[in-house]
Amino acid sequence: MDKILDIRSLKKYYGRGESITRAVDGISFYVLPGEFVGIMGPSGSGKTTLLNCIASIIRPTEGEIYLEGKNIAAFNEKQQMEYRGKKMGYLFQDFKLLDNLTGKENILMPAAIHGVKVQESERQIRRLAGYLGLDHILDKYPAQMSGGERQRIAAARALILNPSVILADEPTGALDSKNARTLLEE
Numbered sequence: 001m002d003k004i005l006d007i008r009s010l011k012k013y014y015g016r017g018e019s020i021t022r023a024v025d026g027i028s029f030y031v032l033p034g035e036f037v038g039i040m041g042p043s044g045s046g047k048t049t050l051l052n053c054i055a056s057i058i059r060p061t062e063g064e065i066y067l068e069g070k071n072i073a074a075f076n077e078k079q080q081m082e083y084r085g086k087k088m089g090y091l092f093q094d095f096k097l098l099d100n101l102t103g104k105e106n107i108l109m110p111a112a113i114h115g116v117k118v119q120e121s122e123r124q125i126r127r128l129a130g131y132l133g134l135d136h137i138l139d140k141y142p143a144q145m146s147g148g149e150r151q152r153i154a155a156a157r158a159l160i161l162n163p164s165v166i167l168a169d170e171p172t173g174a175l176d177s178k179n180a181r182t183l184l185e186e
Contacts, residue, residue: 005031005165010063012049023049051167055090056080068164085114089158091168095150097142103153104138111160128156
């Protein structure tokens with residue numbers, strides 16, 4: 001079976017000389033299609049930095065990141081943005097919702113950016129809203145939502161384009177156990 005994600009000797013260092021911080025230091029692993037992988041470690045151990053490197057939000061110091069066989073670490077910024085948008089969904093630890101957009105508008109943002117037809121977007125949002133229990137908050141703004149509701153909106157946004165890989169930084173932190181199970185099953 002082909003690897004969907006293949007991380008090779010990934011490093012991310014900050015600083016120089018004696019003050020260097022090795023946030024990610026030579027990690028290698030791969031993920032097969034359909035696999036669910038959890039990365040665990042104490043606060044400050046580099047988990048978010050690793051996810052941000054994989055998502056091409058930050059550039060690694062060294063190493064290779066293959067997504068569906070393509071080394072996205074070697075892409076230029078525009079190529080990374082396009083590929084990331086089409087192939088990856090990212091659920092941020094702090095949600096990163098836009099305060100001036102409703103829940104529905106936040107979910108639809110990636111679809112609008114990537115030119116997905118309105119009919120397809122509407123079909124996807126109905127499916128996700130039903131599955132994640134979002135119907136009653138689609139017209140609310142983030143400030144009107146609980147932490148768990150904001151997290152579910154952010155999860156739907158990560159899933160709207162049906163990405164090959166979903167990266168999630170503490171995806172269930174603000175959810176009750178029922179909604180956490182539902183999200184992880186999606």
